[in-house]
Amino acid sequence: MDGLQIFDCTLRDGGLTNNFFFEDSFVRDLYQANVEAGVAYMEMGYRASRDVFDENEFGKWKFCDEEAIRHIVGDHPENIKLSVMADIGRTDYRRDIIPKKESVLDMIRIAAYSRDIEEALDAVEHCHCLGYETTVNIMAVSNDTEEIIAEVLEKLSESSVDVIYLVDSFGSFYPNQAAHLMDQYAKAAFPKGKQVGIHAHNNQQLAFANTIECMKSGASFLDVTVNGLGRGAGNCAAELLAGYLTGQGKDCSQEPFIKFIEKHVLALKKEGVVWGYDIPYLLTGQKNKHPSKAIEFIKEQRTQYTDFLRELAG
Amino acid sequence: MDGLQIFDCTLRDGGLTNNFFFEDSFVRDLYQANVEAGVAYMEMGYRASRDVFDENEFGKWKFCDEEAIRHIVGDHPENIKLSVMADIGRTDYRRDIIPKKESVLDMIRIAAYSRDIEEALDAVEHCHCLGYETTVNIMAVSNDTEEIIAEVLEKLSESSVDVIYLVDSFGSFYPNQAAHLMDQYAKAAFPKGKQVGIHAHNNQQLAFANTIECMKSGASFLDVTVNGLGRGAGNCAAELLAGYLTGQGKDCSQEPFIKFIEKHVLALKKEGVVWGYDIPYLLTGQKNKHPSKAIEFIKEQRTQYTDFLRELAG
Numbered sequence: 336m337d338g339l340q341i342f343d344c345t346l347r348d349g350g351l352t353n354n355f356f357f358e359d360s361f362v363r364d365l366y367q368a369n370v371e372a373g374v375a376y377m378e379m380g381y382r383a384s385r386d387v388f389d390e391n392e393f394g395k396w397k398f399c400d401e402e403a404i405r406h407i408v409g410d411h412p413e414n415i416k417l418s419v420m421a422d423i424g425r426t427d428y429r430r431d432i433i434p435k436k437e438s439v440l441d442m443i444r445i446a447a448y449s450r451d452i453e454e455a456l457d458a459v460e461h462c463h464c465l466g467y468e469t470t471v472n473i474m475a476v477s478n479d480t481e482e483i484i485a486e487v488l489e490k491l492s493e494s495s496v497d498v499i500y501l502v503d504s505f506g507s508f509y510p511n512q513a514a515h516l517m518d519q520y521a522k523a524a525f526p527k528g529k530q531v532g533i534h535a536h537n538n539q540q541l542a543f544a545n546t547i548e549c550m551k552s553g554a555s556f557l558d559v560t561v562n563g564l565g566r567g568a569g570n571c572a573a574e575l576l577a578g579y580l581t582g583q584g585k586d587c588s589q590e591p592f593i594k595f596i597e598k599h600v601l602a603l604k605k606e607g608v609v610w611g612y613d614i615p616y617l618l619t620g621q622k623n624k625h626p627s628k629a630i631e632f633i634k635e636q637r638t639q640y641t642d643f644l645r646e647l648a649g
Numbered sequence: 650m651d652g653l654q655i656f657d658c659t660l661r662d663g664g665l666t667n668n669f670f671f672e673d674s675f676v677r678d679l680y681q682a683n684v685e686a687g688v689a690y691m692e693m694g695y696r697a698s699r700d701v702f703d704e705n706e707f708g709k710w711k712f713c714d715e716e717a718i719r720h721i722v723g724d725h726p727e728n729i730k731l732s733v734m735a736d737i738g739r740t741d742y743r744r745d746i747i748p749k750k751e752s753v754l755d756m757i758r759i760a761a762y763s764r765d766i767e768e769a770l771d772a773v774e775h776c777h778c779l780g781y782e783t784t785v786n787i788m789a790v791s792n793d794t795e796e797i798i799a800e801v802l803e804k805l806s807e808s809s810v811d812v813i814y815l816v817d818s819f820g821s822f823y824p825n826q827a828a829h830l831m832d833q834y835a836k837a838a839f840p841k842g843k844q845v846g847i848h849a850h851n852n853q854q855l856a857f858a859n860t861i862e863c864m865k866s867g868a869s870f871l872d873v874t875v876n877g878l879g880r881g882a883g884n885c886a887a888e889l890l891a892g893y894l895t896g897q898g899k900d901c902s903q904e905p906f907i908k909f910i911e912k913h914v915l916a917l918k919k920e921g922v923v924w925g926y927d928i929p930y931l932l933t934g935q936k937n938k939h940p941s942k943a944i945e946f947i948k949e950q951r952t953q954y955t956d957f958l959r960e961l962a963g
Contacts, residue, residue: 539892540886562928614910617892
């Protein structure tokens with residue numbers, strides 16, 4: 336249990352629901368809740384490039400400037416490590432990531448499609464040399480063949496990366512499929528001293544189940560968001576996993592999340608931020624498709640699910 | 650796959666959210682959707698005793714009079730079997746259940762706590778002699794010792810019952826616990842030629858995951874409700890299971906459920922009927938308690954979760 340790392344990505348995945356416009360009080364209380372709950376890592380958001388995204392259209396957690404983070408956590412965050420995500424093709428990691436010794440960040444997570452693995456490896460080596468822990472989160476692997484996945488895993492296992500993530504981008508995996516892939520990831524990663532992680536989505540109400548199933552296959556980095564806050568159907572809920580792990584004897588606590596939900600997440604819902612299981616997300620998940628069409632459908636407040644079925648098939 | 654029976658209990662478990670006041674059009678369209686989806690059994694509601702419940706306070710599916718059922722399904726339901734649930738202590742099965750040859754019903758499901766097993770066995774033999782298929786759904790086994798469960802299973806395996814159900818009454822089981830118990834149920838039931846079933850609740854977003862996990866341990870009767878409609882956190886959603894089983898090669902269809910949700914379930918939600926994952930249900934589930942306090946809390950539109958945590962502990 337001690338080796339398990341609860342990894343909170345509420346700001347990063349949740350930011351996709353509100354363009355990263357979180358109040359400072361939200362971020363500060365989340366940080367405090369994570370520290371109290373025994374979360375090992377907190378992701379502050381994306382380190383996105385301002386050449387790619389207009390900063391007027393997004394809140395500051397899309398860019399995660401060093402000053403913005405320090406404004407929340409001070410100079411010396413304790414008992415918790417901090418990360419940002421750098422999305423290959425949407426980040427300028429050579430320009431925008433400063434050396435670790437000048438930063439309160441501990442980890443850079445590189446998100447990439449398997450086709451972009453070479454650039455992901457370059458980013459890993461760059462960030463590693465700057466002094467950071469690194470992960471690579473390979474996206475949309477439900478669309479990759481086992482051969483492509485094997486090739487990517489071999490390259491990653493030879494790199495400096497610390498953690499290799501299985502990402503169920505579309506929420507399409509059943510527990511046995513997630514476990515099968517996690518076995519493959521672990522088999523490549525463990526002999527090289529690397530760890531493996533799981534980032535699950537809830538399109539089929541399986542984010543939590545897939546997370547605990549992947550634990551059995553060796554996943555030690557376990558991504559959660561508070562109340563499942565995240566794009567579309569959302570993520571593995573922090574309060575579910577913390578409750579489970581507490582019962583398994585891990586030194587962590589669920590109550591800080593419950594307090595945080597009461598204080599902040601209910602307010603988000605009242606403001607009209609929408610996420611969680613819904614029929615359109617179920618359908619894109621089952622059909623192994625990106626949730627974008629479902630998000631659009633729900634944003635337009637449409638409810639003609641049978642039309643949506645036809646649109647997906649067409 | 651052919652041996653798997655999708656069992657729809659939308660009216661029965663869903664009736665607990667609205668005191669069984671379903672419109673005839675809802676019930677008729679649900680019946681049609683179930684036939685089209687390949688559902689094996691549809692539960693029409695409870696066969697409750699009018700000595701125990703005031704019929705002015707409940708819709709007709711609390712009592713499921715023969716005439717009420719025939720009004721929906723006609724005299725000869727085809728391609729689907731029909732059941733009612735008889736709750737030990739709340740039913741007068743000797744008075745209120747007529748011989749099978751005079752009824753459109755095919756199955757009586759007996760719900761009982763393990764302490765009431767003797768009366769459950771009496772009900773089974775009575776209904777069996779009347780010509781019905783029977784199940785016993787042992788409730789709240791998360792509060793029973795393994796020895797008590799073993800004793801109950803032995804008695805049931807010696808009886809005339811056709812199906813023995815594992816019921817996760819409080820939504821407290823994790824997949825490995827559900828599978829472990831299902832193994833125990835199957836070990837008792839299979840040598841006597843009986844089948845086993847799973848009835849899961851969604852307090853921890855595990856109803857679907859626990860259902861497919863129990864399939865691996867031999868469960869062939871799989872309870873669902875459309876969109877998870879049911880008391881508290883609700884049930885294993887029919888659209889989730891049907892989509893999964895279709896992908897596994899079973900001859901069934903998800904689309905009739907999607908249509909039904911669009912036409913009827915969204916309207917229920919608009920009327921203010923509430924069910925599904927929420928923090929208070931999570932907390933009762935994790936603490937292995939009946940959801941009644943959580944239902945009350947949510948009905949009162951309270952959101953002070955931390956107070957609720959204290960109330961549960963007290």
